[in-house]
Amino acid sequence: MKFRVSTVLAAAGLAALAWLPALAQGVSEYAAGKLRIERPWSRATPRSAPVAAGYFKITNAGAEADRLTGVVSDISGHSTIHEMAMEAGVMKMRALANGLEIKPGASVELKPGGFHLMFEDLKAGLTEGQSFKAALIFEKAGRVEVDFAVMALGAAAPGAGQSHQH
Ligand SMILES: [Cu+2]
Numbered sequence: 001m002k003f004r005v006s007t008v009l010a011a012a013g014l015a016a017l018a019w020l021p022a023l024a025q026g027v028s029e030y031a032a033g034k035l036r037i038e039r040p041w042s043r044a045t046p047r048s049a050p051v052a053a054g055y056f057k058i059t060n061a062g063a064e065a066d067r068l069t070g071v072v073s074d075i076s077g078h079s080t081i082h083e084m085a086m087e088a089g090v091m092k093m094r095a096l097a098n099g100l101e102i103k104p105g106a107s108v109e110l111k112p113g114g115f116h117l118m119f120e121d122l123k124a125g126l127t128e129g130q131s132f133k134a135a136l137i138f139e140k141a142g143r144v145e146v147d148f149a150v151m152a153l154g155a156a157a158p159g160a161g162q163s164h165q166h
Contacts, residue, residue: 028149032141034062035102040148042119043155044128052076052126054117054134054148055110060102066140069099073134077121084113093118099139112156126150 030037040056052075060066071079081100082093093116100115102108110116117134126132128150136144 028147030144030146032138032144033066034064035060035066035138035141035144037136037144037146040134040146041155042126042132042148042150044150044153045122045125046153047125049125050120050122052119052122053082053112054079054119055112056146056148057107057109058102059107060104063104064140065101065103066138067099067101068136069139070137071117071119071134072137073119073132075123075126075132075134076119077123079117079119079134081115082118083115128152 028039030040036059038057038059040054042052042054045052054071058068068081071081073079080095083096083100084091084093086092095118096115100108100110108115119134130150131147132150133145133147136146138144
């Protein structure tokens with residue numbers, strides 16, 4: 001079954017490529033109680049852009065739900081948790097008033113086109129290759145300091161949509 005083998009190899013190659021930037025920056029993983037936070041990343045910002053986004057994957061290995069209620073970083077005046085949602089046929093982002101719930105046993109991935117952190121009122125632009133610190137604030141797990149790796153301007157997570165830019 002030559003076809004199958006080459007398909008598998010091609011898929012493996014693509015996956016490896018997609019993870020290359022993360023590997024180049026070092027694997028970043030953080031634990032807070034029963035929560036595991038993986039690979040916080042952001043994107044370089046165009047000159048004078050007022051906002052930047054933040055992404056990561058979070059897994060709740062506990063028996064109780066937890067909730068990401070806020071984020072604080074020195075890079076921005078204030079930061080919020082956003083979702084992308086359809087409104088009258090248009091994809092828009094909006095702040096999650098009650099934060100982002102992570103159910104027991106579940107993983108949530110913040111990624112382009114979905115949930116994301118929004119660093120607003122940026123104090124300086126973000127450049128590919130730099131990193132910045134931010135504190136994620138959870139209802140139960142408390143405050144977790146993580147490093148966000150800044151990827152290229154157009155970097156996209158595997159499987160991300162393309163109907164938005166921020
Ligand atoms: Cu947003």
